[in-house]
Amino acid sequence: MINTTLQIIKDKERLTLNFKGELTLYSLNSNQTNIKNISLKNFKYITINLEKVDSIDTAVAIFLNRLYDDFKNKNIETNLIVINNDIINTLELVKRDNLKNRVKQKTQKLSFLSSIGRYIYNYFREFLLFMAFLGNVFITKIHYLKSIQNIRFKEIAFEINESGIKALGIVSLTSFLIGLVIAYQSAFQLKLYGANIFIVDMIGISILRELAPLITAIVIAGRSGSAFTAQIGAMKITEELDAMRTMGFDPYIFLVMPRIIALMITLPLLIFVSDIMGIFGGMLVANIDLNITVELFVERFHEVVDISHLFIGLLKGPFFAFLIASIAIYRGLMVKNDTQSIGFNTTKSVVEAIFAVIVCDAIFSIVFTSLGI
Amino acid sequence: MKKIIEVKNVKTVFDNRVIHNGLNLTINEGDIYGLLGPSGAGKTTLMREMVMLQHIHSGSMSVLGYKLDNISHKNAQKLRREWGVLFQAGALFSSLTIAENIALPLDEYTDLSKEMIDEIIKFKIDLVGLKQTDANLFPSQISGGMKKKAGLARALAMDPKLLFLDEPTSGLDPISARDFDALILELRSLLGLTIVMVSHDLQSIYDTMDRVAIIDNKVIAYEGSLKNVKSVKNDFIETFFGKFNEQ
Numbered sequence: 001m002i003n004t005t006l007q008i009i010k011d012k013e014r015l016t017l018n019f020k021g022e023l024t025l026y027s028l029n030s031n032q033t034n035i036k037n038i039s040l041k042n043f044k045y046i047t048i049n050l051e052k053v054d055s056i057d058t059a060v061a062i063f064l065n066r067l068y069d070d071f072k073n074k075n076i077e078t079n080l081i082v083i084n085n086d087i088i089n090t091l092e093l094v095k096r097d098n099l100k101n102r103v104k105q106k107t108q109k110l111s112f113l114s115s116i117g118r119y120i121y122n123y124f125r126e127f128l129l130f131m132a133f134l135g136n137v138f139i140t141k142i143h144y145l146k147s148i149q150n151i152r153f154k155e156i157a158f159e160i161n162e163s164g165i166k167a168l169g170i171v172s173l174t175s176f177l178i179g180l181v182i183a184y185q186s187a188f189q190l191k192l193y194g195a196n197i198f199i200v201d202m203i204g205i206s207i208l209r210e211l212a213p214l215i216t217a218i219v220i221a222g223r224s225g226s227a228f229t230a231q232i233g234a235m236k237i238t239e240e241l242d243a244m245r246t247m248g249f250d251p252y253i254f255l256v257m258p259r260i261i262a263l264m265i266t267l268p269l270l271i272f273v274s275d276i277m278g279i280f281g282g283m284l285v286a287n288i289d290l291n292i293t294v295e296l297f298v299e300r301f302h303e304v305v306d307i308s309h310l311f312i313g314l315l316k317g318p319f320f321a322f323l324i325a326s327i328a329i330y331r332g333l334m335v336k337n338d339t340q341s342i343g344f345n346t347t348k349s350v351v352e353a354i355f356a357v358i359v360c361d362a363i364f365s366i367v368f369t370s371l372g373i
Numbered sequence: 374m375k376k377i378i379e380v381k382n383v384k385t386v387f388d389n390r391v392i393h394n395g396l397n398l399t400i401n402e403g404d405i406y407g408l409l410g411p412s413g414a415g416k417t418t419l420m421r422e423m424v425m426l427q428h429i430h431s432g433s434m435s436v437l438g439y440k441l442d443n444i445s446h447k448n449a450q451k452l453r454r455e456w457g458v459l460f461q462a463g464a465l466f467s468s469l470t471i472a473e474n475i476a477l478p479l480d481e482y483t484d485l486s487k488e489m490i491d492e493i494i495k496f497k498i499d500l501v502g503l504k505q506t507d508a509n510l511f512p513s514q515i516s517g518g519m520k521k522k523a524g525l526a527r528a529l530a531m532d533p534k535l536l537f538l539d540e541p542t543s544g545l546d547p548i549s550a551r552d553f554d555a556l557i558l559e560l561r562s563l564l565g566l567t568i569v570m571v572s573h574d575l576q577s578i579y580d581t582m583d584r585v586a587i588i589d590n591k592v593i594a595y596e597g598s599l600k601n602v603k604s605v606k607n608d609f610i611e612t613f614f615g616k617f618n619e620q
Binding site: 234235238239240242243244245246247248249 | 421424425426449450453454456458460461462464465466467477478481482537
């Protein structure tokens with residue numbers, strides 16, 4: 001690509017820069033460093049010779065103009081030899097642009113404190129926006145309660161299919177494996193003490209009460225949460241949300257509420273499936289590894305695992321669902337008019353939803369324990 | 374003449390940036406009214422304010438006799454059924470086919486029978502110049518120009534009195550663009566519509582618009598018919614309209 005050469009001739013007080021061929025962006029940097037390396041102390045006359053240059057581009061023109069001005073400013077007599085008209089025009093074009101008063105944009109440098117302040121303020125603002133979102137959801141809920149005709153059954157059914165029925169497979173599989181792993185790890189420890197039968201207590205209580213709701217919520221946060229954010233975010237970018245508003249269709253009624261309600265209905269059901277699959281996994285390990293027959297497992301299960309554990313697990317469902325759906329949709333509505341922001345908000349939505357679910361679970365744990373349930 | 378839209382002293386501020394600083398304009402019944410100006414002048418913003426997608430900072434705005442600043446939810450919903458809006462890229466609902474897109478407002482707001490709605494859809498599809506076979510395609514399967522036509526059909530679904538068009542001819546090839554202009558003129562004379570449009574297309578501006586407002590430097594630089602537009606000294610007007618007569 002490089003078919004230009006720079007010939008540097010030093011002759012006492014005179015420096016001649018002979019350019020040749022095609023001067024383009026590609027050769028610019030090497031020429032620039034070559035010229036920079038010349039110490040200019042001894043020279044009083046400099047000639048920039050472009051006689052043998054075929055063509056230049058604007059980048060080179062900017063460079064040549066700068067070079068010329070630099071030499072002039074250092075009180076060195078500089079000659080520019082050009083014969084090609086096109087080259088003169090290009091140089092003139094760049095020079096003319098240079099003369100224009102460019103208004104310099106002031107970029108404010110933020111101090112450490114003010115950038116922290118900004119960061120926190122932004123979080124605070126996001127929090128307020130989320131509260132406004134929840135307020136809007138609440139108002140829509142009232143609208144739903146006013147008349148049964150206001151409820152969008154079709155959309156709710158669609159979302160139940162999307163985020164419930166289609167998630168059955170992955171939720172079952174994950175829960176089954178979790179049950180399997182938990183049982184397998186504890187079986188080894190229990191065998192040491194000869195306390196084989198306690199596997200039933202362990203599996204029963206931990207899965208029903210904690211693991212099934214949590215695992216299901218995390219899978220759904222990753223699956224439906226991200227889908228909600230991306231769907232609504234994309235609708236925002238394509239102006240579909242605006243189009244809905246101008247047609248008088250409130251997105252909260254048409255998009256937000258159906259998703260929240262659908263997830264609040266499906267999550268407890270999925271948790272129930274997850275309970276079954278998790279315990280099934282545990283039962284399998286108990287049978288193979290600890291020689292506990294299915295009859296024995298079920299009998300023991302009836303004896304030691306109270307029904308309240310199941311209900312507590314299921315009760316968590318709607319709460320987790322509300323958190324996941326509202327965070328995901330809120331994130332979707334926060335998408336700005338660029339594609340990057342969909343990815344950013346989808347990531348945030350999943351992370352925040354999982355975090356919120358775990359915090360909520362911790363609160364439940366404390367509340368139920370202090371209530372003695 | 375009846376005033377359809379009245380904008381008085383409207384000020385718009387984004388963060389710290391002033392977009393409009395005291396806009397005044399009036400749109401009469403039956404007008405094809407253009408909002409013109411250089412890029413970033415806030416034409417689309419003004420239109421978004423007219424259709425209640427954005428709030429104004431101060432001033433007042435009334436559309437079809439409703440004051441927008443303190444409109445009740447009920448009146449706002451009523452108003453929204455009386456206008457149609459065509460967005461720049463059509464903004465069709467991507468999960469619905471073209472026919473379903475057009476049917477949506479009819480389904481939601483009327484108790485028409487399925488047959489009647491189908492009939493209306495067929496008519497609107499013809500009206501905007503789409504083929505009946507396009508009706509069952511999804512927005513992702515059709516071209517940009519067809520999306521605009523489908524968007525127009527959806528905007529016309531409820532037979533609005535007022536139509537907002539955001540750059541209806543941008544991104545269309547010259548032939549489709551002229552067709553679109555002819556369509557707009559035809560719709561106006563057939564349905565007695567009042568049309569507000571943002572446009573950059575000079576040919577389309579001269580062919581269709583009765584009156585224009587030129588927004589420049591946060592204020593209205595000119596309002597009135599195109600004939601006298603050059604009587605005003607303004608850089609944008611000179612460069613934008615100056616060239617057209619030289620052709």
